Amino acid sequence: MDIPGGTPIIEYTGEKITKEESHRRGWAQIDHAKVTGDAAVYIFTLDDEYDIDGNFPENSARLINHSCESNCEAYIDGESIWIAALFDIAKDTELFYNYGFDLDCYEEHPCYCGSEKCVGHIAGEEHWPALKRKISRKKSARKASALKS
Template identity: 45%
Template sequence: MQNNKKIWMVKTSKIHGTGVFATQNIAKGTRIIEYIGQKVTKKEGDKRSERRIKKYLNSKETGSVYIFELNSRYDIDGSYSYNKARFINHSCNPNCEVDIIKGKIWISSIKKIKIGEEFTYDYGYEFDKEDFTDHICECGSKKCIGYIISQDDWGKYKNWKKKIKLLEKKSI
């Protein structure tokens, strides 16, 4: 059982920028924080993502795109200061997962989490050989694969790497 105290806090992360951390020990299966924001159509969500990516590419400013897929029709634009869940980083060995429950996006623990630990989840990025190197992973876990790639696609990535190595050997 959790008490009513806020079980998370936002602070600087060793993984990247700002992160979200546990303020108490947390049991597996706990709803930590809801990812809140403006509900927009996929079309609008894609438009906003593209606009923000372009903005960061064209300036020295660094930033993140906080568009979260709710379902096949809608996204949540979580780029508002009240949405602290937007700061949760990715890990190759995450302690949380995303649960969509009755149209709400919840970040829930998938293991016991100790006070002070950073909350992370698998961003679920598909492996795409054209641009996976754009997302270097700094999660620091022992099993880090080096890039932000969904664990579901690690097999695809490893096979692709094997093929490349074989091609490189042949061309020597």
């Protein structure tokens, strides 16, 4: 059975926390990741005041990977985050959605999705033009310094 486009598939559940608590947990998880190599951070932006920390085994939605060519999207309905099908998805197809990160610290979020459309970093599609400009500026800067040395 295929999943028809537009279907809400799974809710991204977790604990509603303030931005302050979110930053604290985010940094704690990064420190933890440095020790264990487990780089996963499962904090999802809910609105300007609150985030959802989805780092709980019951939250299966946390296991859905990012892709630059995704078949799902995340949307916020009131205080709930849902992952919905962007178009009809065939049975047994892996689900992906764009994590929609902004460009702060984009270099720390390399993307390995393997899609032909991959932009090299995890970022929301609305940021792709700016991201591509940043990357090409960097490349030409690197070339210039390579020529100098």
